[in-house]
Amino acid sequence: MSQTKLETIAENLSAEISNAVKAKRMKVKTLLKHFNYEKRSEESATRITDLLAERGVVIQPSIMKMGDEWKLKLDDQVYLLANKELSIDDLMDAKVISLDNNRNQWFAKLPGRNFRNEKEVESKFLIPLLNYLGYTEDDRFDGMPVSGAEGSKKTKLFIDFALFNNSDEALNEQVLLIAEAKCHMLLDKTNDLSTAMKQATSYALHSSCSFGIITDAKLIKVMRFSFKKEHREPIFECSIDDLQEKFDTLYNLISKDNLSRYYKRLQQ
Template identity: 50%
Template structure:
């Protein structure tokens, strides 16, 4: 009898998830062992992630090497779950903006007349204050996160401007809630540049096991579902800088730390 292939192993794991109709919890060590790998490498982490994604199975949190270290220990557990239609929707009702009167926040008015001269200024003077208002702390934010993707003799390193997590929630340890792609002011005015930025943030989705992305040049802001299907993405919200204040409640409901924590906790229960 021939050796079981990685594709057949992925088929078996996917079948278990689909038949049980709920997330399968498994140690990283056990998952790697299923694929008959003796040790964890960037290449086999890439391979496992891709094989499961090809079968519409989400792997949360990511088992990839992020930055210079493995974010998960071998005895940490991950969830394998089906990418169901109902799991693609963020429940936005009744998310309370905690003790913050954003309608009286002068920052929203002040930025209307600002000119950010570089991409770094967009990051420091627009994105970081916005993330703070979405309740992400400095500890929740990984600036310039690299993702090491290896496939045989080919390898590449992707760099994410900002990767956000909830460092206070032990149940979501290692889970990336949101990725942010920054561009120089007015860069996204051209559709070709907007398309390029969307594809750039989409390229992080599978490897980070992250569903949602924010793309902005400070003038335009888009929130994107990065993973409705393997090769698809969907803009679920868009506004201009001058519309930011009136739409902040919607933005908070979609990508705040509180909202996305609730989303991923529910995902792992299914």
């Protein structure tokens, strides 16, 4: 099918979704047939995802191939969502997080600590931080590949950490948060920061994820993605020196509990 016809289908579907009172649900195989694809492939999944995202429609969970196999079966249901700007404050229960001794000790050791490479940023800073945000080892997909295509050429993106809620069937295969580690102090450089943010936006688009955290273990930046735009300014940022003081705010933005609540509300 020509690109023009595919764009027309996407325009009509996005208009229908934008005018709907409730989120639209359909089976994966129905969505493929809607775009006249007989079979699911990296190319068809990428084209449908991109065409709808360009028009402000997000597919949740993602229909892309994540990992070595298709996570969603053809009979599984997905939500087609207009890119809502839900208020985070209205959806998330603000709470003060009581810090245990281990966490206090971890925070106390952070200022001035040196991380020698990206792997150390991951293992010694980002993974413990994700744990404190409520994500268990089972919720975390390390180095998650997302298979796609540019035309007939297959592509593969690798997300440092994709975070799920594996204890909640209602959020089956929905990526709650993507987390990216960078070399220590890399984000101080404007060009490197811009590249990191664009990269995270691409990862978020193809995993149908609305939030991301990027850190070089000196700066922490949280993004909320809107796929009609390349990227936005961070909705939260702080230095590692201020993390203990600002942890409550970070928790209320991207903890497992609060993001689970956020994505469920999107589906209503």
